Amino acid sequence: MSIKSADYEEILATYSGRQAAIELLREYRPYLELLPSMRRPLDSTVVITLPLARIDPDVLEMTQLAEVADVSRSRRRHSIESERSTNKPGRQAVRLPCEIALLMCDPEWQVTTGVAVFVFVHRPNEDFYGLMSRWRQTQLLLDRDYEWVMPLAYRHVVGDRADRIYPLFLLSERSPERLQRGLKGATLPYVVCPTQAEPPARFDLQADHTPAPTTDLTRETPHPGPGRSAREAQPTSDPELEGDLWVE
Structure with a gap:
């Protein structure tokens, strides 16, 4: 059985929010303990879906991501630079081969602490080799100095290089x-995520025009014959009626 595209999209959409991402960390306690503040978990994490990083070209060549570099090179002029950005010439914005990046952040100073958790969602038609290769590529890409491309909601956060991933x-x-x-x-x-249940089969109720059997509820109870009382009559249960009928 292989994962469906809808399952992949559902998992990705579910854990793109900070609250759900923190709940995900609770599934693996060693990662939950990486939070700088357990009292302020929402202020202690930066959650980036399909994260981008500016990486040196020689690193891209080493990781054989030239096709990604070509796309990022054409869009580099249109990227929004942060006021505090210290971009080095020649660096290119590349999308990391993971789905979500969780950067640990100091809740008071709003500075990343150098610790990051990268989430990899099993993709349709992906096997173990492909899943592991994406993690290894991420390690190679982030092995040297790089810069985060922060989303607009986290522009105020100073994103330093993660020393521990x-x-x-x-x-x-x-x-x-x-x-x-x-x-x-x-x-x-x-973590094994629950799968959406298959939609129930739909039946055309109008296809069968056979009328359902009916029972005449207006018939009167027969009067017991001579020499017999009503108590001597035996009850019988009619499946088409809600109660018992007394028959002679």
């Missing part, structure tokens, strides 16, 4: 079982 894999109930075996063997954490 951790992966978290999200699988669907329809994901192949070998993915769990592989991640266990690699000692990498994963």
Whole structure:
């Protein structure tokens, strides 16, 4: 059984918010303990869906992401630069091969603490090799100095380079079982997300025009014959009626 596109989109949309992302960290306590403040978890995380980072071209060549570099190079002139940005010449904006980046942030100073958790959602038609390769590519891309491309909602946050990066894999109930075996063997954490139930089958109730059997509820109870009382009559249960009828 393979994961469906709707399952992938549902998981991605669900954990793109900060509240849901924090609940996701609760599924793996060592990552929950990375939060700078347990009392202010919402102010302690920066959640970026499909994150972007500015990376040196030589790193891109090493990770064989030239096709991504070509796209980012054409759009580089249109990127919005932060007032505090210290972009180095030649760096290119690249989308990381993960779905979500959770950057730990100091709730008071609004500065990232150098710790990040990267979420990888199992994609349709993706096997264990492809899933692991995306994590390895992320490690290679972020091995050297880089800069975060902060979304508009987090422009006030100073995003420094993460010194410690951790992966978290999200699988669907329809994901192949070998993915769990592989991640266990690699000692990498994963969470199995519930799958949407299949929609119930629809039947055309108008296709059958056979009238349902009816029962005449207006008939009178027969009078007991001579020499017999009503108590001697035996009850019989009619499945078409709600109560019992007394018949002779």
